[in-house]
Structures are given as structure tokens and as C-alpha cells.
Amino acid sequence: MKALIPTGDSAEPVVLADVPEPTPHANEVLVKVEAFSINRGETFKLESPTAGDRPGKDVAGLVVQPAADGSGPTGIVRVVGHPMAGGWAEYAAVPTDALAVLPDTVCAVRGAALPLAGLTALRLLRTAGTLLGRRVLLTGASGGVGHYVTELAAASGAEITAVTRDAERGARLTELGAAEIVHAVADARGPYDLVLESTGGAALPLALARLAKRGTLIWFGQASRTPATLDFFAFFDGPESGVIRHFHYLDADTRLGDDLAALVRLTAEGRLHPEIGRVGDWADTATVLTDLRERRIRGKAVLTLS
Template sequence: MRAFVPTGRTSPGVVREEVPEPRPRPDEALVKVEAYSVNRGETFQLEAPAPGWRPGKDVAGLVVRSAADGSGPEVGRRVVGHPPAAGWAEYAAVPTDALAVLPDSLPAVRAAALPLAGLTALRLLRTAGPVAGRRILLTGASGGVGHYFTELAAAAGAEVTAVTAAPERGHRLLELGAVQVVRDPADAEGAYAPDTPDTPYAPYAPDTPYAPSTPFDLVLESTGGTALPAALARLRRGGTLIWFGQAGRKPVTLDFFDFFKGPESATLRHFHYADSDTPYGEDLATLVRLVASGRLHPEIGRVADWAETDATLTDLRERRIRGNAVLTLS
């Protein structure tokens, strides 16, 4: 079968070659891949690939061999899956607890955009806890995770301010429920505290008589570098910052004396989407149900033939694609 393998170089990062067809374990189904999504984090992994590793964690397609242990979907079912690797190929072996069956109404292209970004957003929302009425600052919001999280959190009653370096990449976030899109965490104005408890919160305007408060109950930070301390400064006293990525690939320098100038008693937490007791398949089924019912909308900035995988990786690395990029197999 044909599959993409890493070169260890930036360009081309992958090449398509003939490789052996997967030999599934007893708890894995063999899926004929119809479409797969590529993620920016995978572009970083390709720079120093582990021996024998092949990329690919988001796939959608058809089960052509069911699991030998009798678990999971049977042959002929359309599925979306989240294998540990090797999904950029004609066939992929996927653990059955990382598969969800697709309804006829959900095309493979849309389903392929769900796994990594959708799972991250859904589990990040759970980690955040109840968000109704809370003000949230989300950095790195123009990728797949940002679009999913914004829609999910806004639907749950949160007031989301999204941070994205390019304003034109933020229009869709406003349509999905964000109340504000800014270029830098320091530009986020949030809400202002009224003089009396009975006055509702209102967006900031220069002539308002309200006294400013540190605006955000929760900060979700995914870019690193100077963005994290800038976002931390926008946190209210006793608020929480959840760090879930470093897309900017720059280390964070944090001066803890800054806490005395702003959010004293703040909590900093790390999040990784794989740290959950819920199987991927269960959460994928939730995402499929939300999309099928029109309550969640995958933001797909590019759909192309899988021959264009390497060019798509370059554009993804250079932030020229909004949301997810999906490749289809002819």
C-alpha cells in the first residue's frame, strides 16, 4: 500500500512510498482511509521523527477488517478514528476504543477534522469546569482547537475572547460565538465591573463610569513565549490559567513577582488531551453527535488531494490555513 513516511527534513517533510499493509492487533480494526487531517503539532514531530514512526492521528474511512477480539464496529461501517500513528496511508490499524461510527449524513472529510482538535477542545472544556457566565481568554484561537472550543464554550454560556495574530483569521470565531477577537492578550479588554452589584456587566467603552477589574476568570494559553505572561496579567484574582500548548515554539519566562501586580492567588495548570480516563471512541462519538445535530461545525480551511500533503504541511506550519486541513485519497 502507499503511505507517507517522514524524511527528517523540513522540505519535503514527507514522501509517499510503498509500505507493508498494517497487521492489526486483536483489538484493532483495519480501516480503508478516505480522508485524514494534518495538525500543526505533527509538523514539529516530522523534524525529528522516531525510527519507524509514520505520521497520522486523524482518519475517517471504512472498516474492511473488524477486530479479531470481536470489539468495535463490523466490516462495512463508516468510522472516524484516532490511531496513535501511521494514518496518512491507504489503510490504518485503529484501536477499536478509538473509533466512532459515522451516520450517513456526515461525510468523511468533515469527520476527519474531528479527532485531535475536537478531542482537545472537548476535554479542555471539561477541565475548565462549569463555564456559564465565565469570561474566558483563549490564545492561539485560529486553529482547529480554537474554533471547536469557542463554539462549545459559547454554547455553554461562556464569554470567550479569542486571540489570533491575524485579524482576518478571527472572523469565523465571532460567528461561532466569540464576543471579541484581539491580536494580543494585552489588547483584551473583557468586561468591566459596575459600580453597583445590580448593574449588569457591559463591554468596555472609554466613557463608561465603571471601575476596571482584571477581566478574565479563565485563561487558556497555547502559544508560549511572551503570550503566557501577557495572558496571565489579564486574569482576575483567584482565577485559573490552563497551559495546553506551545505553538509559538518559544520558551516562557515567568516572573512570579508579577502576581503582586495582578492576579494574586491565581492557579496555573498544565493540560494534555490524552490525560483522560474516557476512551477516545466515546468522546469521538460525542463529537460526531454534535456535528450531526448541527451543534458543532468543523472549520476546514483546506481540502486537497493527499498528493498535496507536503505543501499543506508547509502552509500549516506558516499559519496560512485557518482551522483544519483535510487530505482526501483518490
């Protein structure tokens, strides 16, 4: 079968190659991939690939071989899945606890845009707790996660201030429920009950300074790839007794498949709208990787298999 494999070359980070078709484990189904999405974090991992690396965590397609242990769907069923690797290929092995059935009303392109970004947003907000009536500051809001967080949090009653680089990238966030758009953390007017921070570097202490007393800052990314420096005494100037919490989307009590099913249901009901800034053929993956890395794509990038 054909699959995209890393090259280690920044100019052309992946190439199509012939590789063996995956042999699923007993608890995995074999999916004929129709579409997959790319996450910005995956572009960084391609800088220094190790031998045998096979990228790809977000896929949608048809189950063509059920799991040997009897778990998961049987028959030719449309699904969205979240394997830990190997999704940028014609076929992918996906654990049955990391997939959900797609109804006819959710196409493969929208389905493929759901897994990593949607799971991160859903679980991040679950970690944050009650949102009704709370003022929330969200950094890095124009990416895939940010659009999902904005829509889900606004629907839960939060007042969202979204930080995004420019007006064009922030326009859709207003439609999804953001109360205010600012283009730098320094422009945000606090205090905020909750800060969701994904940028790191200089943005983190600025965001912390806008946290309310006894508020919570959840740090879920470092898109700037720059270390952050915090001053303990700065807490006394504003967020006294504030909490800083690290978040990783895989640290959860619920199954990936259950949360994927929730995202699919919300999408099918018209309550969640995947923001897809680029759809293309997978032959153009190298170009899309560069554009995503350089922030030339708003929301998600989805590639289809011709």
C-alpha cells in the same frame, strides 16, 4: 499499500512510498482510509523523524476488517478514528476504543477533522469546569482547536475573547460565538475568570496578568516554541492566588471513542461546525504541511485519498 513516510527534508517533509499493510492487534480494526487531517504539532515532529516513524492520528474511512477480539463495529462501517500513528496511508489499524461510527450526514472530510483538535477542545473545557457566565481568554484561537473551543464554550454560556493574528483569521470565530476578537494578548481587557493559553513565550505572562483573582490559567500548548518566564511577584499585581494548570488531552477518565462519538453527534446535530480551511488530495501533503506550519491555513487541513 501506499503511505506517506517522513524524509527529514524540510522542503519535502514526506513522500509516498510502498509499505506493508498494517497487521491489526486483536483490539484493532483495519480502516480503509478515505480522508485524514493534519495537525500543526505533527509538522514539528517531522523535523527530526526517527527510523520507522509513520505519522497520522486523524482518519476517517471504512472498516474492512473487524477486531479479532470482537470489540468495535462489525461489517463495512464508516468510522472516524484516532490511532496514535500510521494514519497517512491507504489503510490504518485503529484501536476500537479510539473510534466512532460516522452517520451518513457526516462526510469523511468533516469526520477526519474531528479527532485530535476536537478531543483536545472537548476535554480542555471539561477540565475547565463550569463555563456559564465566565469570562474566558483564549489564545491561538484561529487554529483547529481554537475554533472548536470557541463554539463549544460559547454554547455553554461563556463570554469568549479570542486572540488571533489578524481580522481575516478571526472572522469565523465571531460567527461561532466569540464576544470579542483581539490581535494580541496585550490588547485583551481583563480580568478573565479563565485563561486558555496555547502560545507560550511572551504571551503566557501577558495572559496571566489578565487573570482575575483566584482565576485559573490552563496551559495546553506552546505554539511559539519559545520558553515562557514567569515572575512569582507578578501574581500580587492581579491574579492573586491564581492557579496555573498544565493540560494534555490524553489525560482523561473517558474513552477516546466515547468522546469521539460525542463530537460526531454534535456535528450531526448541527451544533458543532468543523472549520476546514483546506481540502486537497494527499499527493499535495508536503505543500499542505508547509502552509499549515506557516499559519497560512485557518482551522483544519484535510486531505483525501484519490
